[in-house]
Amino acid sequence: MTSQTTVEKASREPRDAPAPAPAKGLRGHPWLTLFSVAIGVMMVALDGTIVAIANPAIQRDLGASLADVQWITNGYMLALAVSLITAGKLGDRFGHRQTFLIGVVGFAAASGAIGLSNSVVLVITFRVLQGLFGALLMPAALGLLRATFPAEKLNMAIGIWGMVIGASTAGGPILGGVLVEHVSWQSVFFINVPVGVIALVLGVLILKDHRAENAPRSFDIAGIVLLSSAMFCLIWALIKGAEWGWGDVKTVGFLAAAVVLFAAFALVQQRVKEPLIPLAMFRSVPLSAGTVLMVLMAFAFMGGLFFVTFYLQNVHGMKAVDAGLHLLPLTAMMIIASPLAGLLITKFGPRVPLVGGMVCTAVAMFGMSQLTVGTGTVTMSIWFALLGLGLAPVMVGATEVIVGNAPMELSGVAGGLQQAAMQVGGSLGTAVLGAIMAARVDAELAGNWKDAQLPPMSAEQLEQASSAVKVGMPPVAPGTPTDVAGKIVGVTHDTFVSGMSTAFMVAGIVAVIAALVATLTKRGANAEAGVGAGHI
Numbered sequence: 001m002t003s004q005t006t007v008e009k010a011s012r013e014p015r016d017a018p019a020p021a022p023a024k025g026l027r028g029h030p031w032l033t034l035f036s037v038a039i040g041v042m043m044v045a046l047d048g049t050i051v052a053i054a055n056p057a058i059q060r061d062l063g064a065s066l067a068d069v070q071w072i073t074n075g076y077m078l079a080l081a082v083s084l085i086t087a088g089k090l091g092d093r094f095g096h097r098q099t100f101l102i103g104v105v106g107f108a109a110a111s112g113a114i115g116l117s118n119s120v121v122l123v124i125t126f127r128v129l130q131g132l133f134g135a136l137l138m139p140a141a142l143g144l145l146r147a148t149f150p151a152e153k154l155n156m157a158i159g160i161w162g163m164v165i166g167a168s169t170a171g172g173p174i175l176g177g178v179l180v181e182h183v184s185w186q187s188v189f190f191i192n193v194p195v196g197v198i199a200l201v202l203g204v205l206i207l208k209d210h211r212a213e214n215a216p217r218s219f220d221i222a223g224i225v226l227l228s229s230a231m232f233c234l235i236w237a238l239i240k241g242a243e244w245g246w247g248d249v250k251t252v253g254f255l256a257a258a259v260v261l262f263a264a265f266a267l268v269q270q271r272v273k274e275p276l277i278p279l280a281m282f283r284s285v286p287l288s289a290g291t292v293l294m295v296l297m298a299f300a301f302m303g304g305l306f307f308v309t310f311y312l313q314n315v316h317g318m319k320a321v322d323a324g325l326h327l328l329p330l331t332a333m334m335i336i337a338s339p340l341a342g343l344l345i346t347k348f349g350p351r352v353p354l355v356g357g358m359v360c361t362a363v364a365m366f367g368m369s370q371l372t373v374g375t376g377t378v379t380m381s382i383w384f385a386l387l388g389l390g391l392a393p394v395m396v397g398a399t400e401v402i403v404g405n406a407p408m409e410l411s412g413v414a415g416g417l418q419q420a421a422m423q424v425g426g427s428l429g430t431a432v433l434g435a436i437m438a439a440r441v442d443a444e445l446a447g448n449w450k451d452a453q454l455p456p457m458s459a460e461q462l463e464q465a466s467s468a469v470k471v472g473m474p475p476v477a478p479g480t481p482t483d484v485a486g487k488i489v490g491v492t493h494d495t496f497v498s499g500m501s502t503a504f505m506v507a508g509i510v511a512v513i514a515a516l517v518a519t520l521t522k523r524g525a526n527a528e529a530g531v532g533a534g535h536i
Contacts, residue, residue: 028208033148034157036202037141038164040104043111043192043199044134045165047076049172050179050188051127052309057185064120071124074239079131081423082231086224088139088416089276093219096143096412097209103137104203108196115186139415146403146415147210152346155400159342162395166334166388173309174324181321222268223276230261234424238431246435277413281406287414289520290401293354294418295425296514297394300365300507301387303429307437307500308368314472315373315493329381333388334395341393350397350521357397358515360390365508369501373493394514401521429510433503440499441470448495452487472496 026032055069062068091099110129117123141161149157179187237254244251269275282288312323344353364387371380399418406414445466449457457465465475474492476485 026206030148032206036206040137040199041141042164042168043195045168046172050176053176054180054185054188057180062120068120075124076127076131079128080135081235082228083132083135084420085416087135088412091140091143091412095209096140097207099136100140101203103133104196104199106133108193111189111192115189138419139412142415143412155346156342158400159339159396163335163338167331171331177321220272220276226261226265230258233258235427238427241431242434284405286401286522287405289517290398291421293517294398294421298422298425299429300511302426303433304507306430310472329385330388333385334392337389337392341396345397353393354397354518355515357390357393358511362508362511365504369504437499437503440502445495448491452491469495
C-alpha cells in the first residue's frame with residue numbers, strides 16, 4: 001500500500017476516536033494530563049537557553065576550548081532536531097505515554113550525569129543523550145494532549161502548553177544566571193533531576209495511553225535513516241556555515257547532501273507500506289502552511305533573540321541576570337497571551353489570530369531595528385512585550401493547525417514535525433541573520449574606525465577586531481589609553497547596533513511573509529468536528 005493510499009484511507013475513516021468521556025479520578029483527566037506533560041516539557045524548553053549562561057563557567061572549570069563549548073550546544077541541538085520526527089513515530093507505534101515517560105527518565109538521568117561529569121567530553125556526550133530523550137518527550141506531549149482533550153478544548157490546552165514553552169525558553173537565562181552566580185554551573189543540570197522525578201510520578205499516576213485503531217505496525221527504517229541524515233546535514237551546515245564561510249566547499253557540500261537525501265527520502269516514502277511521513281499529509285494546505293509558518297516564526301524569533309542577549313550584556317553592560325530580567329516583558333506577555341490566544345482560536349478559528357500575531361511580531365522586529373546604544377529600558381520593554389504578544393497566538397495556532405490537520409494515528413509524527421520546524425527555523429534564523437549581521441559589520445568597521453581617527457589596523461588585526469565587534473565586545477588591548485579605549489568602545493557599539501538593526505529589519509520582512517502564509521491556515525479537522533461538543 002502506498003503512502004497516498006494510507007492517508008486517503010485514513011481520511012475516509014473517523015480521524016479521531018470519540019471525544020473522551022469525562023475522566024473519573026486521576027487517570028486520563030485532561031487538565032491533570034496537561035499539568036503532567038507541561039512539567040516534562042518545561043525541562044526541555046529550559047535547557048534550550050539556560051545552558052548558554054553556564055557555558056563560560058563550564059569552560060573555565062573544565063579547561064574546555066571554544067570549540068568544545070560550542071559542541072555543548074550544537075550536540076544537543078543536532079540530536080534533538082535529527083530525532084524529533086522519528087521519536088514522534090515511536091509514540092504513534094508504541095503509545096505516547098510510554099515514550100513520554102522514557103523521555104522524562106532519560107532526560108533527567110542525562111542531566112544528573114552532566115552535573116557529575118569531570119570532563120568536557122562527558123558533558124558533550126550526555127548533552128547528546130539529553131537531546132535524544134528530549135526528542136522522545138516533546139512530540140509525545142502533543143500526542144497526549146491531542147488524544148486526551150475534546151476538540152473544543154484542544155486550543156486552550158495547546159495555549160497553556162505554548163505558554164510553558166515560551167516562558168521556559170525566555171526564563172532560561174534568568175534562572176541560569178541565578179544558579180551559576182549563586183550556586184554552580186552543575187546546578188543548572190541538577191535541577192532537572194527533581195523536576196524529572198515529579199514529572200515521572202505524575203505521569204505514572206495520571207497519563208493514560210491512547211492508541212488509534214489504525215496506528216502504524218511497522219517501521220520505515222530506510223526513511224528514518226534518510227530523514228535523520230538529511231536533517232543532520234542541513235542543521236550541521238547551518239551551525240558551521242558562519243565559521244566555514246557560506247561559499248566554502250564544506251558548507252555547500254553539506255547543503256547539497258541535505259537536498260539529495262531529502263529527495264531520496266521523498267522517493268522512498270512513496271514506495272513503502274507504512275512510511276515515516278506519508279507525503280499525502282502535505283496535500284493539506286493548512287498543514288503545509290502551518291509548518292512553513294512555524295519555520296518562519298522561529299526564524300524571526302530565535303534569530304532575533306540571539307542578538308538581544310549580546311545587545312543587553314555587551315552593549316548595555318548588564319549581567320546575565322539583569323539581561324534576563326529585561327526580557328521579562330516578553331516572557332510575561334507570552335504567559336498572559338498564550339491561553340487567551342487559545343480561547344480566541346477556539347472561538348474564531350486560527351487564521352485571524354495567526355495573521356494578527358505575525359503582524360505584531362513584524363512591528364516588534366521593525367521597532368527593535370530602531371534600538372540604539374542609548375535606548376532606555378521603557379522603550380525596549382515596549383518592543384519586547386509586543387513581540388511576546390505576537391508570538392503567543394502563532395505558537396498556539398500553528399501547533400494546532402499542524403497537529404489538528406493530521407490524522408489521529410499520525411499525531412506523534414505531526415508533533416515531531418512541529419518541533420522539527422521550530423528547530424530548523426531557529427537554526428536558519430540564527431545562521432542567516434548572523435551572516436547578515438557579520439556582513440554589515442565587515443562593511444562598516446574599517447570606515448567607522450578611520451572616522452574615529454583610531455590607529456590603523458593590519459588586515460589580520462581588522463579580522464580579529466571584527467570577530468569581537470560581531471558580538472558587541474570592544475577589542476581594547478591591555479594598556480590602551482583611556483581616551484583611545486573610549487573611542488574603540490563607541491565604534492564597536494555603533495557598528496554592532498548597525499548590524500543588529502539590519503538583521504532585525506530582515507526578521508521583520510520574514511514576519512510579514514509569515515503573516516501572508518497565515519492566511520492559508522484553518523481549523524484542524526478534529527477541531528471542526530468538535531465545535532459545539534460537550535465540555536470537560
